[in-house]
Amino acid sequence: MAQINETTQGVLDQISEGFAQKGAYNLRQNGVSICHGDSEHIKIRKKEDKPGIDILIDGDTKGERVFIPVVVSVSGMTDLVYNDFYIADGADVTIVAGCGIHNSGCNESRHDGIHTFHVGKNANVHYEEKHYGEGNGTGSRILNPVTNIEVGENSVFTLDTVQIKGVDSTVRNTNVSMEAGSKLYVIERIMTDGKQHAESNMEVCMNGSGSSAQIVSRSVGKGESSQVFHPKAVGNAKCHAHIQCDSIIMDHARVGSIPEIQANHVDAAIVHEAAIGRINDEQLLKLRTLGMTEAEAENVIIENFLS
Amino acid sequence: MAQINETTQGVLDQISEGFAQKGAYNLRQNGVSICHGDSEHIKIRKKEDKPGIDILIDGDTKGERVFIPVVVSVSGMTDLVYNDFYIADGADVTIVAGCGIHNSGCNESRHDGIHTFHVGKNANVHYEEKHYGEGNGTGSRILNPVTNIEVGENSVFTLDTVQIKGVDSTVRNTNVSMEAGSKLYVIERIMTDGKQHAESNMEVCMNGSGSSAQIVSRSVGKGESSQVFHPKAVGNAKCHAHIQCDSIIMDHARVGSIPEIQANHVDAAIVHEAAIGRINDEQLLKLRTLGMTEAEAENVIIENFLS
Incomplete structure (x- = not known):
């Protein structure tokens, strides 16, 4: 089990309710994946060519949740990440993808998550994304997400996003x-x-x-x-x-x-x-x-x- | 009374119901004002510096109609006109401003009417504009109106526009x-x-x-x-x-x-x-x-x- 510091845990509590180091998950902190896990039906692979991960969700996934929270807790960082989701025909999955910035410095902290969903046929995808900022610093907290979604035949995609506060x-x-x-x-x-x-x-x-x-x-x-x-x-x-x-x-x-x-x-x-x-x-x-x-x-x- | 040819009369019947050579009116045909009249409260003045007219509507105007139809009946003409309306405090007026193009040639016929309304206080202005095109030619019938309206304190402005057909x-x-x-x-x-x-x-x-x-x-x-x-x-x-x-x-x-x-x-x-x-x-x-x-x-x- 990776050790999670207090600041990161505090942010996680805001953006990723229910997150734990079990099943399929990936926790990205200040530009680095600090822990990750696979499940029987969901595999997470680090990209070789650029920052980010591939999330492979097979067709036998039924009602499973995968957590991919991102925390930026240093001031002055720009974190760019590419996450690709490959969702097979017939899968039924919930993806929880919060992002929080704790900025107690005077420099801008920024996260740009570029998420691409390749959804097969007859699948059901629930994607939740919470955005949150905190910290007493004067530096800005910036989040510029790009979300690309291809919804295959007869599939259902639910996109549920919320920017709580502090961004x-x-x-x-x-x-x-x-x-x-x-x-x-x-x-x-x-x-x-x-x-x-x-x-x-x-x-x-x-x-x-x-x-x-x-x-x-x-x-x-x-x-x-x-x-x-x-x-x-x-x-x-x-x-x-x-x-x-x-x-x-x-x-x-x-x-x-x-x-x-x-x-x-x-x-x-x-x-x-x-x-x-x-x-x-x-x-x-x-x-x-x-x-x-x-x-x-x-x-x-x-x-x-x-x- | 100016003589109105059959083509122009046909277009007028479509765009300017109730038009007659009495009261305040101005009929523009192929870029030229062919007849105009003033009334006690509404005066029409030809602009000196550019094509178009000034329409001066005084504060004692009550329920009067002014007609300013435009007909373009030749093929290949571009008619640009600036009409300015000065509507005094308390006036109550209906302005009927149709425009029709009869194009039986192979070249484009176009009318650009730039209308500016300076409306004072407590006035009531009803502005009607009908656009219409006809003719068997292959040339296009183009209408690009610009309408600028300043509505003064407690005034009511009604803009009623219709593009019937043929444009x-x-x-x-x-x-x-x-x-x-x-x-x-x-x-x-x-x-x-x-x-x-x-x-x-x-x-x-x-x-x-x-x-x-x-x-x-x-x-x-x-x-x-x-x-x-x-x-x-x-x-x-x-x-x-x-x-x-x-x-x-x-x-x-x-x-x-x-x-x-x-x-x-x-x-x-x-x-x-x-x-x-x-x-x-x-x-x-x-x-x-x-x-x-x-x-x-x-x-x-x-x-x-x-x-």
Whole structure:
């Protein structure tokens, strides 16, 4: 068993609930894999040509979880990693991929995770990604993930991402291509505060007949933070998609939403909804009459909105 | 009374219902004003420095209509015109500004109308614009309007545009800035067929406290035509806005919708909805059971959708 220091364990508790050194897992700390394990159906291989790992998930995987947390705990580091997931026909797997930065120095700490998913047919993949920053330093905590997903025929892919707090700057780029009969569920949650900036670009191409996508994005902007959302759904076949972006704006935050829907086929049905507004005054009043302070009531509403 | 030839009259019947050579009006034909009139409260002045007119609408104007149709009936002409509207505090006016191209030649005919509205306080402006193309020639019929609107305090501006048919290519650019308490209503309707292309970009900046905007865009894409919509609502003050884009896609048409909402103020509430899909099958079936052919039923549904 590898020894995990207190700082790393503290970050792990935030980003990777349930993580333990058993089954299939890989813990990356400051650019190095400090421990890893395989299971009967899931094998993890270090890449030879560049930083990162290949995660090989066979077709007999049923309901198993694989943990691949990343912790950056030194100031001034830029960690770039390429993780490739090969998910065989019929596999059913949950991948937990949190990333946390503890920066107590004055230099920028940054992690860029480039994740590519090659999903076979009839598979069911649940991918969870928590992003988190902490530390008393003045150095920035930056996370710029790139997520590429190929969803095979009749497979289901669920992308569940959350940026809890403490991330100064993030630019998310997500690209999804979908084969016939496949389904995509995306839930994205972002909260920013102070002078933080978050940007999320997503392009979903429904290329196969009968594919469908449901994208839900929820965000809260506090302080002087700024957010930009740019989800794009392209229907190249008989397909349907629903995109919903809701944002709560507080203080002096700025929130922009630029959804794009493109129908290139007569049987493509695509719907989008977006709303940006302040916190619900009625809910706030109700909670305050129950004895909460304004700040407490706001927190309850925000937690509920993002959960 | 100026003599109006049969071709021009035919186009006028399509774009400028109710037009007559009385009251305030200006008829532009092939780049030249062929007749114009003033009324007690509305004066039309030819620009000295560039093509176009100034339309001066005084504050005592109550419920009056001014017609400024444009007809291009020769092949190979590019007509560029600048029209400026000065609308005084308290005026109540309807401006009818159709544009039609009759092209029976093999060269491109094009009209670019650059319209700028300076609207004072407490005014009510209704602006109607119909675009239309006809003629058996192979030359393209192109309309690229630019519409700039400054809406003064507590004024109401209604922008009602429709592209009936026959326009091969259009790029619409609309910019609106809004003062305190002002209201904007936009209804945009576009139908494309064949190899036609339509693009509409609109930016509405709600700068004044209490301003509000309601934007409705409806379109039908037939044949191999393509459409792109890019409405943008920016809230820089306490304001609210609702944008709704609905498109029916038929045949091999391609329709894209890229609405953008940007809230820069905690009391800005902005909502957007967009939907692209094929014609409603249930409605189609219902009308066919009433004895209509498929084409007839489609036409009824489309006309209803765009009206």
